[in-house]
Amino acid sequence: MIKRLLILGAVVGVSVPASAITVVQWDFNNSLTNPSTGSGSLALQGGxxxxxxxxxxxxxxxxxxxxxxxxxxxxxxxxxxxxxIAFFTDTTGFQNVSVTWDQRLSNTASLNWAVEYTTDGSTWNAFSTYQGIGTTTFFNNNSADFSSITGVNNNANFGFRFVSIFAPGGAGYVANGSTSTYGTTGTSRWDMVTVNADVVPEPATMGLLAAAGLGIAARRRRKS
Known part of the structure; x- marks a missing residue:
């Protein structure tokens, strides 16, 4: 019994990545365009x-x-x-992709925002919407989990963007500040824009997992 459990433990160990890793990150401390970690690009949207x-x-x-x-x-x-603003990075070799970011809005900026993604580098797909917090301080650790979208995995053309949107069901923007009026001079800041993902297991690893599983099954049959 002890030997069988040890073998099973080894199988689990090789089949599951330890944790998500940072694929790319922009901290904007030394560059407005180049990532501080990893490889990627960004593009301003809509003027x-x-x-x-x-x-x-x-x-x-x-x-x-x-x-x-x-x-x-x-x-x-x-x-x-x-x-x-849009961000692009190559997710080849990665799966279970997620994005985190910090954001700060001025009083006259749009309260409402959307997260969109692309799998071909140009066609944008709706993902989620969110709101600011009504103050001019950073609201941090926002996240978008793309793990359920298989097209994002292992994709050289993956990108995501944040865009201002009208108030839900309305025909205009609502200001972030509750006593303010929306205006074109409103600003949005971003910091610590980060893409995390799991490494796709190598075929050799999957083969080892299958072989170990078969070994456990055979051992069970011999003992039964």
Whole structure:
């Protein structure tokens, strides 16, 4: 019995990755475009412009703590789901992809946002929506879990983006600040944009798992 349990333990050990790893991360401390970890790119969407700004209040422990600040969003009643920022990275060799980020909105920025993704590098698909917190401080550790979307796995053209959207069921933007009015001068900052994923098991690993499983089954039959 003890030997059989030890063999089973070894099978479990080789079949499950230890934990998700960071595929790519942007901390914006030294560059507005290049990742601080891994390989990837970003693109501003819908006429938005960017600049470097303080990341104070985000989860970034680095120094200097900078973030990317975006501005020049669409006029009221126009361009819902078109303006924001997109990130791209190669997920070849990875599965169970997820994204985390920190964000900060000015009072006159849009309260409502959408997360979209692409599997071909150009066609955007709706994923989820979310809201700011009504203040001008960072709201951190936001997440989007793409693990249920198999097309995101092992994909050289994977990308995701954050875009401002109209209020649910409405025809216009609502300001982040409850006493403010939405305006094109409103800004959104991002920091610590991170893609995490599990490594796809190598075929040799899967073969070892299958062989070990067969060995356990054969041992059981001999003892029965």
């Amino acid at each position: 938005v412009v960017s600049s470097s700004a303080s990341g104070s209040g985000s989860t970034d422990a680095g120094s200097p703590n900078n973030s990317i600040n975006t501005a020049t969003y669409p006029a009221q009643g126009t361009g819902s789901g078109t303006a924001g």
